[in-house]
Amino acid sequence: MPRQARLDAPDTLHHVMVRGLERRAIFRDDTDRADFVARLAQLAESGALTVYAWALLPNHAHLLIRTGTRPLPRSMRSLLTGYAGAFNRWHKRVGHLFQNRYKSIVVEEEPYLLELVRYLHLNPLRAKVVPDLRTLDRSPWTGHSALLGTVPRPWQATQPILAQFGPTQRRAIQAYRTFVHDGIPLGRRPELQGGGLIRSLGGWNAVQQLRRGREAYAGDARILGRAEFVETLQREAAAAPPSPRMALETLVARVCQHVGVAPGALAGGGRTPALTRARAGIAYGWVEVLGHPGRPLASTLGVHPSAIPKAVRRGVADAATWRALLEKC
Numbered sequence: 001m002p003r004q005a006r007l008d009a010p011d012t013l014h015h016v017m018v019r020g021l022e023r024r025a026i027f028r029d030d031t032d033r034a035d036f037v038a039r040l041a042q043l044a045e046s047g048a049l050t051v052y053a054w055a056l057l058p059n060h061a062h063l064l065i066r067t068g069t070r071p072l073p074r075s076m077r078s079l080l081t082g083y084a085g086a087f088n089r090w091h092k093r094v095g096h097l098f099q100n101r102y103k104s105i106v107v108e109e110e111p112y113l114l115e116l117v118r119y120l121h122l123n124p125l126r127a128k129v130v131p132d133l134r135t136l137d138r139s140p141w142t143g144h145s146a147l148l149g150t151v152p153r154p155w156q157a158t159q160p161i162l163a164q165f166g167p168t169q170r171r172a173i174q175a176y177r178t179f180v181h182d183g184i185p186l187g188r189r190p191e192l193q194g195g196g197l198i199r200s201l202g203g204w205n206a207v208q209q210l211r212r213g214r215e216a217y218a219g220d221a222r223i224l225g226r227a228e229f230v231e232t233l234q235r236e237a238a239a240a241p242p243s244p245r246m247a248l249e250t251l252v253a254r255v256c257q258h259v260g261v262a263p264g265a266l267a268g269g270g271r272t273p274a275l276t277r278a279r280a281g282i283a284y285g286w287v288e289v290l291g292h293p294g295r296p297l298a299s300t301l302g303v304h305p306s307a308i309p310k311a312v313r314r315g316v317a318d319a320a321t322w323r324a325l326l327e328k329c
Helices: 030-045 072-090 109-121 133-137 142-149 171-184 194-203 203-213 227-241 248-259 263-268 272-290 297-301 305-317 318-328
Strands: 013-019 049-057 060-067 104-105
Touching: 013 072, 013 109, 030 049, 030 060, 060 072, 060 109, 072 194, 104 109, 104 272, 109 171, 133 142, 133 297, 142 171, 142 272, 171 248, 194 248, 248 263, 248 272, 248 297, 263 297, 272 297, 272 318, 297 305, 305 318
Parallel strands: none
Antiparallel strands: 013 060, 013 104, 049 060
């Protein structure tokens, strides 16, 4: 069965899971973990996404994030491709690091946001990576310690979570910590990480009730939410206009015509203001709007691959122009 398209839009809440190929470790030491966290922090600081909760385990990781200025696939490709390349270089290995593509579930904020914050942050305790909650409180490899203030993470969105637990920082932290403690006996929770129907209906009890009656239901493996939320998302996804598609040659021709340079001049390595602007427009359109990886652009633009992210950032200044050119396709 072909896999379904991802659901995403600005301000969408996602539970994202990444796993190692054949359940192998994706974090071998603290250097690996620190690199992954630094890359996640860069995305959060740039506004590409908002991070509410996260946990790193030896062979997988969980993230609770909200889509920001970039589509989720673009942010995740930047995070995972960059990390996998660094991991392979440091550990002198080749080949894929992650199992298939990452898994993302759109989350209905109420009532699932706080439940998922707790569930994600208790993962290391359930997996016996840490022996007890006191150790988890100071672990640098989950967002739990940032919420408690024991490991500062300025890029993590702690205040939107703590604000739901109390009017002052101190009372909110105490209430949050009690909330997490009370979740320990709940163990693994299939209603938060099971099949699509189970997730979309609110757990096994809801499924059992439906089996006893004739009520209509909506289930979608890409969504954690009640039936009404699932149906609304499915309608919006069906009504959304298709993502723009354009061949690289067409994009290059349009941007170069707009700027007033010859496409062939790009590969020559010139550094005139017009060529720099053309490279910025092509890089921004190809990477940020069309969602392609940037590295293959290097030969077309006549630059080193490391220059592509800089070109994309320059293109942001004139984003409306480049998006208008793409809309003509």
